[in-house]
Amino acid sequence: MPSHSGLFTVIERAARKAAPRLRRDFNEVQHLQVSRKGPADFVSMADKRAEETLVEELRKARPDWGILAEEGGEIAGDPNKPRFIIDPLDGTSNFLHGIPHFAMSIAVEEPLANGKREITTALVYQPLTDESFWAEKGKGAWLQDARLRVSSRRDLADALIATGIPFLGHGNFTQWSRIFGAVAPEVAGIRRFGSAALDLAWVAAGRFDGFWESDLQPWDVAAGLLLVKEAGGFVTDYRGSDRAMERGEFLAANDVLHSKLHKLIASALR
Secondary structure (H helix, E strand, O other), X not given: OOOOOHHHHXXXXXXXXXXXXXXXXXXXXXXXXXXXXXXXXXXXXXXXXXXXXXXXHHHHHOOOOEEEEOOOEEEOOOOOOOEEEEXXXXXXXXXXXXXXXXXXXXXXXXXXXXXXXXXXXXXXEEOOOOEEEEEEOOOOEEEOOEEOOOOOOOOHHHOEEEEOOOEOOEOOHHHHHHHHHHHHHHOOEEEOOOOHHHHHHHHHOOOOOEEEEEXXXXXXXXXXXXXXHHOOOEEEOOOOOOOHHHXXXXXXXXXXXXXXXXXXXXXXXX
């Protein structure tokens, strides 16, 4: 059995406490109270209730830590301490349409001596399948107690790639179309499942061979990025640098496929 820290125990306990209500709400999705948060961007009472539970549990365990949450925004904490980055329901549109593909995402971001910050603990939890994808820096990535490794495929022709497609009010469709036009003819398939957190977890698990998407928020990807890295994968922006979070551009795969995908994307964006 892999060993994990007391901090990870806190995170997983919070997720499992929020999960039962989320499962019940999903089974009664037609009765949810839904409000429009922006163009084609919905937030349900399920999101809010799950986030309230997560925040309550995490604050109880680490009261002086800050929290960055999708619905509640930033909750200030000691700037010299880590903070939690949480998405209570990544894949809200799937949830509201009765599509069983969504997850909770929780990450811990720690301050470094140079003023930068890094993700050191991550959980992507799928409450319907009870799949717990988790990682701690330097300890690898895991699905429950099974070690995860990114795909070992080397040829684009064999690769299944995940992405997100721009939609009303979100994303640059022109840019995405150029990338899609470059990548699609070279790969075995492209999937758009609607949850970046799970897409990245599945890259870490070798279910997807690669992933690209832009216009994502920290809570969408913070946990998934550490999962991919700890599973032996590479994550960069579209330029191949380590400023993915800063630029909101994410390209993830194993070393060989990452290089090949990067060349296709860079060429498409010239």
